[in-house]
Amino acid sequence: MIIENVAIIGVGLIGGSFALALKENYLAKNIIGVDTNDKNIEKALELGLINESLSLEDAVKKSSLIFLAIPVDATVTIIKKLMGLITPEHIVADAGSTKLAMCKVLEDHPLRKRFVATHPMWGTEHSGPEAAVSGAFKGKACVICDKENSDPDAVETMEFIYKKIGMHLVYMNAQAHDLHAAYVSHISHITSFALANTVLEKEREDDAIFELASGGFESTVRLAKSNAAMWVPIFKQNKENVLDVLNEHIMQLKKFKSCLEKDNFEYLQELIEDANKIQRIIK
Amino acid sequence: MIIENVAIIGVGLIGGSFALALKENYLAKNIIGVDTNDKNIEKALELGLINESLSLEDAVKKSSLIFLAIPVDATVTIIKKLMGLITPEHIVADAGSTKLAMCKVLEDHPLRKRFVATHPMWGTEHSGPEAAVSGAFKGKACVICDKENSDPDAVETMEFIYKKIGMHLVYMNAQAHDLHAAYVSHISHITSFALANTVLEKEREDDAIFELASGGFESTVRLAKSNAAMWVPIFKQNKENVLDVLNEHIMQLKKFKSCLEKDNFEYLQELIEDANKIQRIIK
Numbered sequence: 001m002i003i004e005n006v007a008i009i010g011v012g013l014i015g016g017s018f019a020l021a022l023k024e025n026y027l028a029k030n031i032i033g034v035d036t037n038d039k040n041i042e043k044a045l046e047l048g049l050i051n052e053s054l055s056l057e058d059a060v061k062k063s064s065l066i067f068l069a070i071p072v073d074a075t076v077t078i079i080k081k082l083m084g085l086i087t088p089e090h091i092v093a094d095a096g097s098t099k100l101a102m103c104k105v106l107e108d109h110p111l112r113k114r115f116v117a118t119h120p121m122w123g124t125e126h127s128g129p130e131a132a133v134s135g136a137f138k139g140k141a142c143v144i145c146d147k148e149n150s151d152p153d154a155v156e157t158m159e160f161i162y163k164k165i166g167m168h169l170v171y172m173n174a175q176a177h178d179l180h181a182a183y184v185s186h187i188s189h190i191t192s193f194a195l196a197n198t199v200l201e202k203e204r205e206d207d208a209i210f211e212l213a214s215g216g217f218e219s220t221v222r223l224a225k226s227n228a229a230m231w232v233p234i235f236k237q238n239k240e241n242v243l244d245v246l247n248e249h250i251m252q253l254k255k256f257k258s259c260l261e262k263d264n265f266e267y268l269q270e271l272i273e274d275a276n277k278i279q280r281i282i283k
Numbered sequence: 284m285i286i287e288n289v290a291i292i293g294v295g296l297i298g299g300s301f302a303l304a305l306k307e308n309y310l311a312k313n314i315i316g317v318d319t320n321d322k323n324i325e326k327a328l329e330l331g332l333i334n335e336s337l338s339l340e341d342a343v344k345k346s347s348l349i350f351l352a353i354p355v356d357a358t359v360t361i362i363k364k365l366m367g368l369i370t371p372e373h374i375v376a377d378a379g380s381t382k383l384a385m386c387k388v389l390e391d392h393p394l395r396k397r398f399v400a401t402h403p404m405w406g407t408e409h410s411g412p413e414a415a416v417s418g419a420f421k422g423k424a425c426v427i428c429d430k431e432n433s434d435p436d437a438v439e440t441m442e443f444i445y446k447k448i449g450m451h452l453v454y455m456n457a458q459a460h461d462l463h464a465a466y467v468s469h470i471s472h473i474t475s476f477a478l479a480n481t482v483l484e485k486e487r488e489d490d491a492i493f494e495l496a497s498g499g500f501e502s503t504v505r506l507a508k509s510n511a512a513m514w515v516p517i518f519k520q521n522k523e524n525v526l527d528v529l530n531e532h533i534m535q536l537k538k539f540k541s542c543l544e545k546d547n548f549e550y551l552q553e554l555i556e557d558a559n560k561i562q563r564i565i566k
Contacts, residue, residue, distance in 0.1 A: 121495055141494050170494045183486045184495045188503040191474050193558035194535040200560055202531050203466045211424050211453045212404055212467045218565055219502040220471040225562050228555035232548055243543050248485050250536055252477040253529065260526050265515055272511035275476035277483055279508050282501055 001160060007032045007059035007066045009078070011044040013124065014095050015069035016132025019049045021165040024134060032059045044129040060085040065157070068094035073233035076105050083109050091154045093118050097181060097230075098237040099145045099174035116158045117145040117174060119181070120167060125225040138166030145174040182241035187249060189223050189231060190242070196224035284443060290315045290342035290349045292361070294327035296407065297378050298352035299415025302332045304448040307417060315342045327412040343368040348440070351377035356516035359388050366392050374437045376401050380464060381520040382428045382457035399441045400428040400457060402464070403450060408508040421449030428457040465524035470532060472506050472514060473525070479507035 006028040008015045015033075022028040033050035035041045041053045056078075060066060066082065068075050075096050083106065086092060093116040096102060106112045120142040124131060142162040147155055159169060172180070199221070235242055259268040289311040291298045298316075305311040316333035318324045324336045339361075343349060349365065351358050358379050366389065369375060376399040379385060389395045403425040407414060425445040430438055442452060455463070482504070518525055542551040 123499065125499075143495070168494075180486070180495055183482050184500045187481065188478065188500045190536070190539050191478055192503055193555055194532060194539060195471065195474055196558035196561040197535045197538075197554065198470065198528060198532040199466050200557065201535070202528055203463070211451075212426070212463055213565060216406065216408075216506050217467045217471045219505055220475055221561055221565060222502055223499050224558040225565075226555075226559075228552045228559070231555055232552050235543060235551060236546075236548055239543050239546075243540065245481060245485055246536065246540050246543070249477060249481040250533060250540065252480045252484070253473070253533055253536070255480075256473050256477060257526065257529050257533065260518060260522050260529070263519075263522075265519055268518060269511045269515050271480065272476055272509075272514055274483065275479035275507040276509075276511070278479040278504055282496060282504060282508075 001157075002026055003028045003065050005030045005032060005063040005065075007034055007054075007063040008050065009034045009056070009059075009066065009068045009082075010070035010074075011035045011040050011050055011129050012069065013127050013129075013131040014120075014122075015067070016044060016047070016049040016129045017122075017134075017136035018067060018069060018095065018120075018165075019044075020132055020134050021137055022161070025164045027161055027164060028065075032063055034059045040129050044132075047129055047132070049129055049132055056082065057085060060090070064090060066090060066092045068092070068096070071230050071233045072096040072098050072101065072237055076101055076237075079105060079115075080109075083111050083115070086111060086114060088114060090114055091116065091157055093154075093158050095120055097185065097234045099143075099177045101237040103146055103149070103174040112149060113151040114154055116147075116150045116154050118158055118162070119143040119145070119177060120162060121185070125223050127227040127230065135166075137162070140167055141170050142167040143170045143172060143177050145172060145177050147171055178238050179241050182238055182245045186234060186238060186242050187245045189226055190235075190246060191249065192221055192223035192226075196221050284440075285309055286311045286348055288313045288315060288346040288348075290317055290337075290346040291333065292317045292339070292342075292349065292351045292365075293353035293357075294318045294323050294333055294412050295352065296410050296412075296414040297403075297405075298350070299327060299330070299332040299412045300405075300417075300419035301350060301352060301378065301403075301448075302327075303415055303417050304420055305444070308447045310444055310447060311348075315346055317342045323412050327415075330412055330415070332412055332415055339365065340368060343373070347373060349373060349375045351375070351379070354513050354516045355379040355381050355384065355520055359384055359520075362388060362398075363392075366394050366398070369394060369397060371397060373397055374399065374440055376437075376441050378403055380468065380517045382426075382460045384520040386429055386432070386457040395432060396434040397437055399430075399433045399437050401441055401445070402426040402428070402460065403445060404468070408506050410510040410513065418449075420445070423450055424453050425450040426453045426455060426460050428455060428460050430454055461521050462524050465521055465528045469517060469521060469525050470528045472509055473518075473529060474532065475504055475506035475509075479504050 011033040031050045044050045122140040294316040314333045316336045327333045405423040
């Protein structure tokens with residue numbers, strides 16, 4: 001299967017990397033970039049991520065697959081307009097990190113079944129078309145949500161593409177997705193942002209951090225470079241789940257604090273040994 | 284300079300990697316392992332990390348440089364016995380992640396000047412001789428503390444070795460070291476342990492974590508695999524500094540919590556943009 005024309009809305013880190021993956025796996029002939037940011041379009045053309053740039057209307061007319069890779073608040077805003085432009089032959093998929101808000105917005109749309117809610121779980125702390133990388137999604141999970149609300153041919157096309165670019169598929173409903181995403185992705189970003197702010201607040205001597213920061217610090221604080229325009233809408237849409245996990249995380253940190261304050265090093269040892277059990281899951 | 288005999292107390296991750304670095308850089312002819320754990324000695328011999336194994340007494344007699352790479356509570360316990368065995372020709376150095384407790388214990392020792400307090404800032408979440416790797420310390424910082432309390436020849440020898448194995452040297456007093464280490468290393472471990480416990484507590488469906496955990500989660504939780512026997516004594520010795528940073532970190536997390544609870548997404552954006560400033564420091 002090779003698709004003549006694919007439109008990618010948002011040619012940043014994810015859109016750009018997806019474009020590369022389509023080309024590298026001979027899945028698309030012509031990639032049309034749509035982006036409100038002219039500089040992104042210019043850069044994406046220059047880097048060869050996209051073949052041409054069109055307006056949303058013209059891109060929809062020309063393509064059969066439309067892939068959304070913009071912040072989740074923008075996706076929810078643009079999707080209704082987009083769904084008004086498509087025919088029952090189009091397939092629309094998105095790559096957003098939250099799925100429930102999107103699925104709710106489309107709930108009663110007459111063409112809902114042409115939309116496939118997906119979350120290819122890959123990303124880096126960088127953003128923009130310059131951040132796009134080749135081979136990006138390989139070996140990672142892609143979640144497909146509420147499969148039964150999409151037409152089988154649309155789901156099959158997206159399954160084919162994601163498998164071809166090296167992803168394994170996981171199925172769940174949008175609500176379960178947002179809950180799990182809070183645990184395995186969103187909370188990591190909050191702890192990393194907060195850790196960066198802690199160190200920047202307390203450690204006035206930048207030179208000392210720079211000189212001493214070891215691999216451990218770098219890996220826990222790496223995500224703190226992530227883009228606010230992408231993450232604020234994610235936290236907003238997934239507020240309840242994120243708050244729930246964040247409350248638990250603060251409680252866990254308070255256990256460490258209490259051990260130190262009370263010189264309870266036996267319990268501290270237990271807490272660390274409990275944490276070590278993550279080895280079962282993360283090799 | 285090539286040292287005939289070096290004794291390494293503790294042939295685990297750090298001791299084993301240091302042994303490899305000495306050999307690879309032609310800094311030592313014969314490496315003597317000392318370890319209370321027979322299995323570690325066996326493994327270290329089998330892996331070729333050490334050439335022979337001796338008792339502490341015999342190892343001191345035979346060697347001119349003694350390098351301590353055991354948990355920081357064990358170091359503080361063993362150091363007085365060790366200092367009673369050495370002559371004014373020996374050099375003793377340690378690799379511990381805390382420095383103040385060690386320096387205080389030796390404060391009034393007649394041979395204090397033969398001891399060099401060092402912290403080569405490298406490590407992984409793994410432990411034991413099997414975890415030792417070649418080229419481990421390259422490009423990392425090594426802190427030398429309270430240099431003026433050691434004999435110049437002893438300091439020069441350690442400087443020569445650390446530079447030769449690829450480290451750059453940073454000088455500060457033991458108190459400043461422990462403070463900075465709390466910011467750039469110890470707090471990262473606490474957040475990672477607590478994050479692992481958060482997720483293990485909340486996410487009962489192990490399969491979901493396993494399937495979905497992306498690079499971001501893995502990097503923030505990687506340190507949670509670290510060894511309790513190594514980390515409890517570090518947190519114990521550096522309690523005041525760690526508590527100070529931990530309190531600040533909990534406060535920073537509460538800011539995120541409050542933004543979400545109050546739907547204050549403008550301030551959330553600000554917090555994330557503040558965190559992004561870590562890019563200045565961590566490339």
